[in-house]
Amino acid sequence: MAKTKRKPKIQISRHAQPFLYKGGKIGVLFIHGYTDSLWQIRHLARELHQKGVTCMGICLPGHGTTPEDLLNFTTSDWLSSTKRALVDLRKFCQKVYVVGVSLGGNLALSLAAKDPNxxxxxICVGTPMFIKNQELFKFLIPIVSKFKKFWPKRIPESKKELCRRVGIYDKFPLKSVLEVIEFVDKNRVEVAKVKIPVLIIHVGEKLYVDPKSYQYLYDNLNSKKKEILKVKDHRGNSTQRTIFKKSCEFLEI
Known part of the structure; x- marks a missing residue:
């Protein structure tokens, strides 16, 4: 009898691998952005861990492998993955916080709106409430996706090899982009139900995030404790130190 061929499992890039640094009873879950990688925020987790914080990072399904892999997953998969991680972290931590970058913040906001416990x-870093030119995208993507499955990201040639190595994708699956835009639209309505403390990191000149997102989020949260920290770029060394210091103050670590 012929053996059934199994589809080989796609390996996650070493730099995009999920992590768990066990510490004390305060836990922080790190969620990367859409088509991005944990590589960008792992250093912050390590610094918090040095202060005795338990830090967990999840690789959202379809990420850290190939852009084609994203076609197999939806925002529902990412929400489920995030919720499982929060439940797991709660098993050995009395307090659980989230650092969500871009779409990672949207996922956390959605779950917090549904279950405040x-x-x-x-902490939302560069989290969109509006996507730049989103109405144009909604109109064009259904047309363009008939001929193209992917759209290239604006990545300088000098950085493409680094992105490939650390699990950051160089193109967007158009089908997935449309779903993300629709998810962000729904998220705008949900944030009024969020009552937990929220620190909003306003990242200047993010390519796809409409700048009005940050003030909208601040104005519509139902949180008693909420703040906005404005930075130029969350990847610079001095800016990262500022974000780290402010995050520790906000989380009272």
């Missing part, structure tokens, strides 16, 4: 506080 899942998360004790949230």
């Amino acid at each position: 899942l998360v004790d506080g949230l």
Whole structure:
């Protein structure tokens, strides 16, 4: 009898691998952005761990492998993955916070709106409430996707090899982009139900995030404790130190 061929499992890039650094009873879950990688925020987790914080990072399904892999997953998969991680972290931590970058913040906001007991506080870094030119995208993507499955990201040639190595994708699956836009639209309505403390990191000149997102989020949260920290770029060394210091103050670590 012929053996059934199994589809080989796609390996996650070493730099995009999920992590767990066990510490004390305060836990922080790190969620990367859409088509991005944990590589960008792992250093912050290590610094918090040095302060005795338990830090967990999840690789959202379809990420850290190939852009084609993203076609197999939806925002529902990412929400489920995030919720499982929060439940797991809660098993050995008394307080659980989230650092969500871009779409990672949207996922956490959505879960906090549905179940306030899942998360004790949230730091949203460059999280969109509006996508630039989103109405144009909604119109064009259904047309363009008939001929193209992917759209290239604006990545300088000098950085493409680094992105490939650390699990950051160089193109967007158009089908997935449309779903993300629709998810962000729904998220705008949900944020009024969020009552936990939220620190909003306003990242200047993010390519796809409409700048009005940050003030909208601040104005519509139902949180008693909420702040906005404005930075130029969350990847610079001095800016990262500022974000780290402010995050520790906000989380009272």
